[in-house]
Amino acid sequence: MSDIWDFFQHLFNPRWIFLYFGNTAFFILLSIVFAETGFFIGFFLPGDSLLFTAGIFGEDLCKNFYNVPFFVIILIVAFVATLGNMQGYWLGYKSGKLLYKKKDTFFFKRKHLIIAKLFYNKYKTTALIISRFLPMFRSFAPIVAGAIRINFKKFMVYNIIGALTWTFSIMLAGHYLDKSFPELKNHLEWIILLIIFTTTIPIIIKLKIKKKALI
Structure with a gap:
């Protein structure tokens, strides 16, 4: 049991994943990227930091x-x-309405879905691009898109643009910053925390204010 707990603790240390798993690290990266955007439980996974470290x-x-x-x-x-x-x-398309009635669990918080819907209503389909850079919204934006049944072709256009923009910008940033500043590896956690704080907190506060105004 302790070994499993240790694994999940290390899971949030991207550097450990690449140093410890070696040849299989890339497949772990792909699994986390898919889970973070494909399932609502993936919002707690370290997508941005993992791409940056990659x-x-x-x-x-x-x-x-x-x-x-x-x-x-x-x-x-x-x-x-x-x-x-x-x-x-697909998850949102098939069970989106049921998710809004689902009780909160450790992995699922209905308020996150509501905030993501407010976010989507504000930015429309471009939310699929913007949300790629915001941890919580990244997991819930496609679910909301499916739940409100937006046109799938339109969804795919913004889906592909968002995926390319997200992966290329963050992975290339990590790649070239490391070449210019090799000591970057020693301060990775602080850099990721700064990125998350400056991009996510203002939007969450703004959307929560809007949510209260609607109540």
């Missing part, structure tokens, strides 16, 4: 995956992120 360890990923170019690695991640959103859309 950029830092980009050369190792390439060597461990048939020596493909880093550009191909990013495309594979973007493809899996696209599939994850498609799974989220």
Whole structure:
């Protein structure tokens, strides 16, 4: 039991994943990216920090995956992120209305779904692009899109654009910042916390104010 708990603790340390798992780290990265966007329980997974760290360890990923170019690695991640959103859309399409009535659990909080819907109503389909960079909204935006039955072709256009923008920007940022500042690896946690705080907190506060105004 303690071994399982230790694993989940380390799961939130992206550096540990790449250093400990070596050849299989890339597949763990793909699994987390898919789960984070494909299931509502994925909102707590370290997607941004994992992509950023993947950029830092980009050369190792390439060597461990048939020596493909880093550009191909990013495309594979973007493809899996696209599939994850498609799974989220399907989940919302099939059970979206039931999710709004679902009781809160450890993995599911209905308020997150409501806030994500407010976020989607404000930014429309472009929310699928913006939400890629916001941990909680990233998991719930495709579910909301499916629940309100937006046109699937339109959904896929913004889904693909969002996946490409998210993966390329964050992974390339980690890749090139590491080349310019090798000591970046020693301050990774603080950088990720800063990114999450500056991008997520203002939007959550704004949407909560709007939610109260509607009540």
